[in-house]
Amino acid sequence: MRDDTGIGEGSGKFPATRPSAVLAAQSPHPIERERGLATLLSAYWRPVYKYLRLRYRESNEDAKDLTQGFFARALEKEFFAAYDPEMGSFRTYLRTCLDRFVADERKAALRQKRSPDAPLLSLDFEDAESELARGEPAGGRTPEQCFHDEFVRNLFSLAVDKLREECALRGKELPFVLFERYELDREPDERLTYEKLAEQMHLPVTQVTNFLAFARREFRRIVLETLREITANDHEFRDEARSLLGSPAP
Amino acid sequence: MRWLSDRTVQHLRRVAEWPDLGQTKYRLLEELGRGGMGTVYLAEDTVLERRVALKVVVTAAARPGAAERMWNEARVLARLEHPGIVPVHDAGALPDGRIFYAMKRVDGRRLDELAPSLTLPERLRTLRRVCEAVAFAHDRGVVHRDLKPENVMVGAFGEVLVMDWGVAKALEGGPVPSLPEGIAVSPSDATADGTVIGTLEYMAPEQAEGAADRIGTPADVYALGGILYFLLTGHAPFEGPDAERRARGAARVEPRPPRRRDPSIAPALEAIVLRAMAVEPASRYAAAEDLSADLARFLDGDRSTRTTTV
Numbered sequence: 001m002r003d004d005t006g007i008g009e010g011s012g013k014f015p016a017t018r019p020s021a022v023l024a025a026q027s028p029h030p031i032e033r034e035r036g037l038a039t040l041l042s043a044y045w046r047p048v049y050k051y052l053r054l055r056y057r058e059s060n061e062d063a064k065d066l067t068q069g070f071f072a073r074a075l076e077k078e079f080f081a082a083y084d085p086e087m088g089s090f091r092t093y094l095r096t097c098l099d100r101f102v103a104d105e106r107k108a109a110l111r112q113k114r115s116p117d118a119p120l121l122s123l124d125f126e127d128a129e130s131e132l133a134r135g136e137p138a139g140g141r142t143p144e145q146c147f148h149d150e151f152v153r154n155l156f157s158l159a160v161d162k163l164r165e166e167c168a169l170r171g172k173e174l175p176f177v178l179f180e181r182y183e184l185d186r187e188p189d190e191r192l193t194y195e196k197l198a199e200q201m202h203l204p205v206t207q208v209t210n211f212l213a214f215a216r217r218e219f220r221r222i223v224l225e226t227l228r229e230i231t232a233n234d235h236e237f238r239d240e241a242r243s244l245l246g247s248p249a250p
Numbered sequence: 251m252r253w254l255s256d257r258t259v260q261h262l263r264r265v266a267e268w269p270d271l272g273q274t275k276y277r278l279l280e281e282l283g284r285g286g287m288g289t290v291y292l293a294e295d296t297v298l299e300r301r302v303a304l305k306v307v308v309t310a311a312a313r314p315g316a317a318e319r320m321w322n323e324a325r326v327l328a329r330l331e332h333p334g335i336v337p338v339h340d341a342g343a344l345p346d347g348r349i350f351y352a353m354k355r356v357d358g359r360r361l362d363e364l365a366p367s368l369t370l371p372e373r374l375r376t377l378r379r380v381c382e383a384v385a386f387a388h389d390r391g392v393v394h395r396d397l398k399p400e401n402v403m404v405g406a407f408g409e410v411l412v413m414d415w416g417v418a419k420a421l422e423g424g425p426v427p428s429l430p431e432g433i434a435v436s437p438s439d440a441t442a443d444g445t446v447i448g449t450l451e452y453m454a455p456e457q458a459e460g461a462a463d464r465i466g467t468p469a470d471v472y473a474l475g476g477i478l479y480f481l482l483t484g485h486a487p488f489e490g491p492d493a494e495r496r497a498r499g500a501a502r503v504e505p506r507p508p509r510r511r512d513p514s515i516a517p518a519l520e521a522i523v524l525r526a527m528a529v530e531p532a533s534r535y536a537a538a539e540d541l542s543a544d545l546a547r548f549l550d551g552d553r554s555t556r557t558t559t560v
Contacts, residue, residue: 127251149256156262157251183265184258194279209294213277220266245267 022090022232025080040080040094041071042158043230047150048098049128055143056102064125070101085232089240095147152244159222160184163215166222177201178208179215220245269306273345276304276352287316287323287416292355295339302339306350317349323416324351326392334383336403336411356413357406362399365481373481374545376402379410381474381542387412388467388538391421395465397473398452399480417447421466450493451486452476455502455529467538468531474541475526475534476505482519483511487527502529518548521555 021043024036045067052063074080074097083093141149167176178197186192194212198205224241231237254262268278268291276293282303283290293304307320324341331337341351365373380402384394394401394415401414448457454472456464479487487505488496496503505527508520522544528534535541535557544557 124251127253130253149259152263153254153256153259156259156266157254160252160254160262183261184252184254188257209277209279216265216268216278217270217272219262220268220270223266245263 051147175211175215319416361402381538385538
């Protein structure tokens with residue numbers, strides 16, 4: 001029995017308002033395809049770069065070249081057009097493409113043929129490298145787990161940025177400030193309570209809990225919307241939402 | 251882009267996992283704990299302006315049958331109004347389809363965590379309160395089936411509450427919780443013969459054998475004896491390999507007598523444990539009250555190893 005969809009759940013249809021970037025990347029229309037690829041690039045380039053550094057132990061320079069090369073090749077050869085949602089998640093497909101790409105690159109030593117002075121995509125590798133240095137060692141985690149962890153980290157980072165932007169646009173800076181203070185900046189041993197935060201911010205406690213509830217709800221919405229965008233269909237979206245959040249997607 | 255540490259990512263994962271209560275009167279405040287069946291949150295009832303504990307079921311994918319058990323728990327609890335049983339205030343479905351129920355928020359500690367800091371008389375008095383709550387449930391035709399120190403909360407003012415009634419069973423003639431419209435129990439979710447439900451470390455032999463039709467109030471009496479065992483020795487009656495052996499079919503094995511673990515334990519208390527944990531249900535105390543009465547006798551200074559007759 002599907003007891004998580006038995007009552008009160010949404011229609012189960014893939015929302016038409018936010019078309020899948022995976023599908024867009026397969027579109028014959030160049031503008032649509034470009035939009036899809038840009039979204040996928042923002043969601044995946046960091047996990048790809050870090051995966052190359054961690055799994056293949058590539059130097060930072062080689063990992064940069066390979067990341068550029070992989071996405072450039074994906075654009076040229078329309079890797080993503082061949083994706084079939086029936087075969088599994090897009091994330092797994094992308095990682096399989098990446099593994100194949102690395103194997104091909106190593107075999108043919110194609111990297112030497114590319115010009116390192118002319119990057120095809122504007123990606124902030126320095127930032128990704130410093131993130132890697134700050135992160136916890138990969139010890140004990142499989143390469144697949146590392147890729148997944150980096151994917152989640154990137155997804156949440158994008159969602160935090162988007163939350164900040166949206167709060168600013170709607171004149172709701174305060175909920176974001178509270179979210180940042182309570183959910184992101186809290187030290188592991190810091191015993192920050194709603195009451196203490198209210199005192200620090202000179203706000204009533206009810207306002208703190210209200211604003212935090214708003215920011216958390218928006219954060220969840222943004223995460224799910226982003227996830228919708230970077231999955232191919234409703235089935236994959238729900239699987240990813242369950243695996244990521246453990247709860248049914250609306 | 252803001253970099254997030256592994257710890258923050260894990261925390262945000264939990265935050266994003268929080269159910270959306272947008273269309274309910276509750277506002278989530280904190281996660282209090284996770285169990286196999288659901289997650290318990292601290293929430294604010296915005297209408298009554300009070301804090302409650304909100305239990306939200308896990309998804310079907312994570313634990314098949316959890317929704318039915320949650321309804322079962324909510325409805326059983328709603329029928330058991332007793333100071334030793336946590337009261338349910340409300341139950342329903344969230345916008346995402348998951349079910350929840352709201353109950354009294356208990357500020358306190360689990361008995362397994364608290365026990366080492368209690369004196370022996372305090373531990374025994376606490377167990378007597380548990381016995382009273384269980385006896386009340388039995389009187390209403392409900393068997394808990396998962397009694398253990400982790401499922402007993404001791405509040406800040408000394409109140410003792412029996413928790414986690416998710417696998418409780420209504421006896422024949424007792425209240426049979428029916429499921430709301432739209433929720434149905436699939437055959438695999440029903441407690442069929444052969445299905446072992448509960449915690450092996452404290453479980454009665456007939457329960458460990460999966461004999462659903464033979465599980466009655468004596469199974470809870472056995473587990474109460476197991477809690478006493480823990481309170482005296484600091485160990486569950488069956489641990490590690492012993493519990494695993496029971497899982498593999500050796501359900502009728504007897505626990506190591508408490509005094510073999512600690513010879514300073516009073517023989518009278520060991521006698522109470524062994525009687526409550528007799529392999530044959532008919533050899534146990536006939537009721538939780540009888541076990542409680544023997545504890546009272548001990549507390550009153552009667553140290554004889556003779557337990558009350560049935």
